[in-house]
Amino acid sequence: MGNVKIAVIGLGYVGLPLARLFSTRFETVGYDLNSRRVEALMAGHDDTLEVPDSLLQDAIHKHGFRCTSDLEEIRSCNFYIVAVPTPVDRNNNPDLTPLYKASETVGKVISKGDIVVYESTVYPGVTEDECIPVIERTSGLVFNKDFFAGYSPERINPGDKEHTVEKILKITSGSTPEVADIIDKVYNTVLVNGTHKAPSIKVAEAAKVIENSQRDINIAFVNELSKIFTLMGIDTKDVLDAAGTKWNFIKMNPGLVGGHCISVDPYYLAQCAQRLGYNPEIILAGRRMNDGMGAYVASQTVKLMLKKGIQVLHSDVLIMGFTFKENCPDVRNTRIIDIYRALEEYNVNITVYDPWANPAVVKKVYGIDIVSELPKEKFDCAIVAVGHREFRKHEVDMDSILKPTHVIYDVKGIMPREIIDGRL
Numbered sequence: 001m002g003n004v005k006i007a008v009i010g011l012g013y014v015g016l017p018l019a020r021l022f023s024t025r026f027e028t029v030g031y032d033l034n035s036r037r038v039e040a041l042m043a044g045h046d047d048t049l050e051v052p053d054s055l056l057q058d059a060i061h062k063h064g065f066r067c068t069s070d071l072e073e074i075r076s077c078n079f080y081i082v083a084v085p086t087p088v089d090r091n092n093n094p095d096l097t098p099l100y101k102a103s104e105t106v107g108k109v110i111s112k113g114d115i116v117v118y119e120s121t122v123y124p125g126v127t128e129d130e131c132i133p134v135i136e137r138t139s140g141l142v143f144n145k146d147f148f149a150g151y152s153p154e155r156i157n158p159g160d161k162e163h164t165v166e167k168i169l170k171i172t173s174g175s176t177p178e179v180a181d182i183i184d185k186v187y188n189t190v191l192v193n194g195t196h197k198a199p200s201i202k203v204a205e206a207a208k209v210i211e212n213s214q215r216d217i218n219i220a221f222v223n224e225l226s227k228i229f230t231l232m233g234i235d236t237k238d239v240l241d242a243a244g245t246k247w248n249f250i251k252m253n254p255g256l257v258g259g260h261c262i263s264v265d266p267y268y269l270a271q272c273a274q275r276l277g278y279n280p281e282i283i284l285a286g287r288r289m290n291d292g293m294g295a296y297v298a299s300q301t302v303k304l305m306l307k308k309g310i311q312v313l314h315s316d317v318l319i320m321g322f323t324f325k326e327n328c329p330d331v332r333n334t335r336i337i338d339i340y341r342a343l344e345e346y347n348v349n350i351t352v353y354d355p356w357a358n359p360a361v362v363k364k365v366y367g368i369d370i371v372s373e374l375p376k377e378k379f380d381c382a383i384v385a386v387g388h389r390e391f392r393k394h395e396v397d398m399d400s401i402l403k404p405t406h407v408i409y410d411v412k413g414i415m416p417r418e419i420i421d422g423r424l
Helices: 015-022 035-042 053-063 097-109 126-139 177-188 201-232 236-243 265-275 281-291 293-307 336-344 359-366
Strands: 005-009 027-031 066-068 079-082 115-118 148-151 170-172 195-197 316-320 349-353 379-384 402-410
Touching (some): 005 015, 015 027, 015 053, 015 079, 097 126, 115 126, 115 177, 126 148, 170 177, 201 236, 201 265, 201 293, 265 281, 281 293, 293 379, 316 336, 336 349
Parallel strands (some): 005 027, 005 079, 027 066, 079 115, 115 148, 316 379
């Protein structure tokens, strides 16, 4: 165990916390193509806010952790971990391009006897059928003879300061029984709650992709319930609170499903099934339901405005929050953009306020302007779209930003019931 030297490929929301953790026990190098990201990390700051500056600086100064964009600096490593994004394209087809490129990177530096472990979410078979051949072609080495592989799916929850990487029970697997044992021991060295060693790489891949697919389907169910109960004039939260008193009721809340996992992973599983000639009806139905919730929120808001006699055309609407989830700056695949685009069709004036999101990143990715400070003007309507702690603590004085006749639509169910006009 003492001769393990780790390289983590990809220093985003998954790779950096993992690399920082491994550096406490092993010599660890983080590799990322983004030189600005590397420079910021080596200066001791993580702009994703996943690793506190104090921990990052300790890793650098006390444990020798370093980040680089220089391929030569990871050539001496013998345990490579790939933690790059696995998005979908405009047609919701899995885009394995980042994985292919990362595999080429590994293939350029891997040596005989080395191990590569993939953490990126994929459908069963991707590691061995898609990624490993790229490493073989690039390196000239033979899989399971010259080098070995494993899969340990990431379980990072962005913004979650309770279920941090060291506390997550990790699934591990390896391309041979012996390698599976080695990988399991390496991960167990730094994890508080240990590991679950899966019998094969494909089982580990499948376990990961169904975790988020299951959650997606459950949220789709309560989103549909919300639509039904709204038509009935029943408060969905009241219903869920009542049903939740049963011991085996699964407690979920309606809402927008965005981000890089829950709203993406079901498409990976669906495409895999379709390739085998099976049409996954429940999985895709759940995706359709959840993908339509942004437009639903916009339409419900407009209806409430009309009921109050508010002129919708050229009205002033404030969207509170833009990140895909609360208390983190991550705007990847945020579904708040769906609310924004749907409202645009009504020709309203939209202001998006988010104290966590980086306006420059939002502008680059989505082409819209947002503000980081609460606007001073008065609005006809406010949509509480993200449950940031600033909003949950009611630090925003709603009366000060809204006109006398107004609408508040609470997507997250965090505002006092007496001041809102509608919620999911």
